Amino acid sequence: MRTPTRRHYVMCPPEYFAVEYSINPWMDPSSPVDTDLAKRQWQELKRTYEDLGHTVEVVEPQPGLPDMVFAANSGTVLGGRVLGSRFRAPERAAEAEHFRRWFATRGYRELVMPSRINEAEGDFAWTGELLLAGSGFRTDPEAHAEAQEVLGAPVVSLRLTDPRYYHLDTALFVLDKGPRPQVAYYPDAFSPGSAQVLRRLFPDAVLGDSADAECLGLNAVSDGRNVVLPLEATGLAERLSARGYEPVMIDVSELRKSGGGPKCCTMELHG
Numbered sequence: 001m002r003t004p005t006r007r008h009y010v011m012c013p014p015e016y017f018a019v020e021y022s023i024n025p026w027m028d029p030s031s032p033v034d035t036d037l038a039k040r041q042w043q044e045l046k047r048t049y050e051d052l053g054h055t056v057e058v059v060e061p062q063p064g065l066p067d068m069v070f071a072a073n074s075g076t077v078l079g080g081r082v083l084g085s086r087f088r089a090p091e092r093a094a095e096a097e098h099f100r101r102w103f104a105t106r107g108y109r110e111l112v113m114p115s116r117i118n119e120a121e122g123d124f125a126w127t128g129e130l131l132l133a134g135s136g137f138r139t140d141p142e143a144h145a146e147a148q149e150v151l152g153a154p155v156v157s158l159r160l161t162d163p164r165y166y167h168l169d170t171a172l173f174v175l176d177k178g179p180r181p182q183v184a185y186y187p188d189a190f191s192p193g194s195a196q197v198l199r200r201l202f203p204d205a206v207l208g209d210s211a212d213a214e215c216l217g218l219n220a221v222s223d224g225r226n227v228v229l230p231l232e233a234t235g236l237a238e239r240l241s242a243r244g245y246e247p248v249m250i251d252v253s254e255l256r257k258s259g260g261g262p263k264c265c266t267m268e269l270h271g
Ligand code: ARG
Pocket: 023, 024, 027, 067, 070, 072, 073, 092, 121, 122, 123, 167, 169, 170, 258, 259, 260, 261, 263, 264, 265
């Protein structure tokens, strides 16, 4: 049986959630979104974390920023150091400053705002040893070197090649943080070289298939034992169970209309 560790998460309620513009292939502003249902799904996600014994802090949502619910995009936090974000899309740019202020109020002194496009945990995944860093659609490859300097963490750059999997966290998640880190990922979302890097680093990784990826099943959150993932990701859930993890299925239908799942809504404060 696997042992979970207590996590510290930051979330932002989908108070003003909508699909008003399209900056990824999932977003269709002409198809309706049920904001009230999104709010209930988000509450359920938050309650799930709390029931699992994790701490959730909440950032105040802002009108006019419908994607602010995707808190993972607004900061990478490692051992008390914060690297803020810089969004590619002008529609999301203002989110970075709201989160910067939240970090500042919360007393983070080592807080750096990036000079390169950097969508934070959307494209950065901390394994406890390495910072896996995605590029191809959002985060600038130069931001990887910047993250390494600011956070003092060894960075491994990975290239994403499928526009549906525009952030690293739509194609890969960390199952276990050190001492023997483990990940799950969808190989086809990566360039051949980057897929090979992942095979070398994680020869025993849990692999997702196209069905898992297409419901954003790889956008999951693990505490080392419990894995919170979209309820449609049944194949992935079975493979996780076979490896001793506990899948916790959750409905994120409304958030997926914006290209997001559980992980997108969840920033982790890594100790
Ligand atoms: N609509 C948002 C965007 O395209 C979704 C962000 C999802 N966040 C994530 N961490 N993958 O920017």
